[in-house]
Amino acid sequence: MSLIESLRDGKSGVIRNALLLGFVFCLAWGNPLGAQETLIQGLEKITHSPRFKHAHWGALFVDRESGQVVFEHNTDKLFIPASTTKLYSVATALKEFGAEHRFRTPVVRRGDVSPEGVLEGDLILVASGDLSFGGRTSPEGTLAFADGDHTYANGNPDAELTAPDPLAGIQELAEQIAKSGIRRVRGDVLIDDRLFEKAESSGSGPSQVTPVLINDNLIDFQFKPTQPGLPAELVVRPATSAFQVESKVLTVESDQSPEIEIRDLGSGRFSITGQVPAGHKPVLRVHEVADAALLARTVLIEALLRKGIQVDAPTLAEAHKDRLPRVDEVKTLPKVAELTSLPFSESIKLILKVSHNLHASTLPLLVAANHGETTLAAGLRRQHDFLKEAGVEVETISFAGGAGGTRSDYVTPRATVQLLRYMATRPDFPIYQAALPRLGVDGTLPRNIPPDSAVRDKVQAKTGTLYTGNTMNGTTLMTSKALAGYMTTAKGKNLIFALFVNNAHLRDGVTAKTFGDDLGKFCEAVYLKE
Missing domain, CATH: 3.40.710.10 (DD-peptidase/beta-lactamase superfamily)
Structure with a gap:
């Protein structure tokens, strides 16, 4: 006897322990029998x-x-x-944090600043775990997102970029440092990412869980079709000299499919080949950066240079974490800038x-x-x-x-x-x-x-x-x-x-x-x- 037949026989006013494809249902509505039949029929249509x-x-x-x-x-x-x-x-x-909590990422200095604005020492960005680091903040003061997030672009054709500049938080810090009076950094620019031990992400997308996140620690490669036979237009985000990209992606006829292959050659160099169809929406692919702290250091130095602050240390050098002071000492150093996140409710x-x-x-x-x-x-x-x-x-x-x-x-x-x-x-x-x-x-x-x-x-x-x-x-x-x-x-x-x-x-x-x-x-x- 089927479940619906048992209902018609009046054997189950409130349905309990009813067999339906191995299911045990418990319905406690007390509505007329005909309405129960309608529900069960709908469920059977799905589960059969x-x-x-x-x-x-x-x-x-x-x-x-x-x-x-x-x-x-x-x-x-x-x-x-x-x-x-x-x-x-x-x-x-x-x-733990509350909806209004804001993550604060300070930049401190180790060393004195002369009257001419010369820092005889290091700048240290102290990572706070700010998840978006200013890179998704919209003009309305909310976090921008697309239903298809860029972190899934390699497996989701609907993934899109959001409008805000992923380096907006870095640029804000550089502007504050300039306003503090620093004109030259004779030491290094260091990234203190000791907030927690690095771990592996427990899902698809970027694999490294780190206290510093710039653009979700991804490089975005967006290819816009032009005319068949001509190179596709390439947009790389974030914009930085840390990456050197050779693209041989061509625009093909509209009836063909997108195909993109990214080869990581090491040391920030990438070779990309493939095709995008004419008339197709921009094709997005992403690649995870190898060292999140190194990327943060590079883009911060570049932002400082754009603000007219001279940095003696090489821009593309390694992030020398061994030069960091003790954690307790960092907390006592003078602060020259601080990035404040949007409320945690946005994250x-x-x-x-x-x-x-x-x-x-x-x-x-x-x-x-x-x-x-x-x-x-x-x-x-x-x-x-x-x-x-x-x-x-x-x-x-x-x-x-x-x-x-x-x-x-x-x-x-x-x-x-x-x-x-x-x-x-x-x-x-x-x-x-x-x-x-x-x-x-x-x-x-x-x-x-x-x-x-x-x-x-x-x-x-x-x-x-x-x-x-x-x-x-x-x-x-x-x-x-x-x-x-x-x-x-x-x-x-x-x-x-x-x-x-x-x-x-x-x-x-x-x-x-x-x-x-x-x-x-x-x-x-x-x-x-x-």
């Missing part, structure tokens, strides 16, 4: 697809105010969360809207540094304590990073909903919620439902996507597709939910977006029911 045959599912929907369960399946099973991990790391950092929005892996991976280390600690493990222990205080069943889950890409990252639908429900009780909840992508509107959720869907802009939720190569079959295995957040239903009820589907094959035209669309349909079915 052959692409779910091997998938592992978990789901939990609850009323935000009462906590009453609306729908559940595999609530206490572990799932790979992918980027819904960022819900946890952002919540921890928001509690939260950037991380959650575009699923920024590098910045999310940095959050646990910033939390650790706020307590004088320097390791990722220390930051994650702080996260453990916060989640436990928030009422999350923390012993049921596992994390090894802040972005959601490590082999150790596992959560349950119940723990995720517990976190989201706790966050809804906090005074800063509006900031947390507003930073989430809006279904059918922006961030990582603009195209997972039709434009005329009833649930459009009724869901604010974090997405997650993780897949790996199925080498034996020459296909791809989607290890995780996830969606978790908040919903306002058609009847005005506020729900909190977590949806996970793990281990599904991507083949025969089925992509990760296919499953993302299914999660959108799932939300639409619940939205219309409630």
Whole structure:
């Protein structure tokens, strides 16, 4: 007997432990039988697809105010969360720093300044972990972002550059140093990046997590087509002499595909070949810098030179970190400039809207540094304590990073909903919620439902996507597709939910977006029911 048949027989007024493709549903609506049939039919239409045959599912929907369960399946099973991990790391950092926190990056001097403005010593930029370093600040005083972030340009054809100059923060520091009266630096320009130990990002995009970030520690190569047979126009960001680029990328006929190959020749030299079709939108590719501190040193010296400040040390020399004074001594040195970030709420929005892996991976280390600690493990222990205080069943889950890409990252639908429900009780909840992508509107959720869907802009939720190569079959295995957040239903009820589907094959035209669309349909079915 099917689930719908059992409903018609009156055997399930409030549906509990009903079998549907291996699902156990718990529906507690108490609505007329016909409305229940409509919901179940909608869910069956989604889940009866052959692409779910091997998938592992978990789901939990609850009323935000009462906590009453609306729908559940595999609530206490572990799932790979992918980027819904960022819900946890952002919540921890928001509690740690507060929405209005601003990161301050000082430049100090070691040595005296003569009446003529000659510094007989070094300038030292003390990295504070400022995630955007002035390089995304818009004229409106917000952080600029595109739904397709440049950090994913090598795998996302929709990735775009934002308008602000990625060196704007560096330029501001140079201007302040000039206003301090310094006209010449006889010593060196040093970068103190000892705020925390460097680590690996736990997601795609830039791999190095460092206390200093200039343009996300990436070089942007943007190719604009011209006329077939002619070289494509190349824009390199950030603009610096640290990089020497030879481009042999040509414009080809409009019916061909973009192809770009970047060869790193070492010492800042790059050779790029390929093609871009005529009439095509600009093609963006990125390459991670080998040494973030070295890039910061070079662009700071160049900015000083543009402000008329002579620097005796060579611009392209190595960053001599062995010349740095002790950490406690640095704190006593005179400050000649300071860059102040936008409020932390802007960084939260950037991380959650575009699923920024590098910045999310940095959050646990910033939390650790706020307590004088320097390791990722220390930051994650702080996260453990916060989640436990928030009422999350923390012993049921596992994390090894802040972005959601490590082999150790596992959560349950119940723990995720517990976190989201706790966050809804906090005074800063509006900031947390507003930073989430809006279904059918922006961030990582603009195209997972039709434009005329009833649930459009009724869901604010974090997405997650993780897949790996199925080498034996020459296909791809989607290890995780996830969606978790908040919903306002058609009847005005506020729900909190977590949806996970793990281990599904991507083949025969089925992509990760296919499953993302299914999660959108799932939300639409619940939205219309409630």
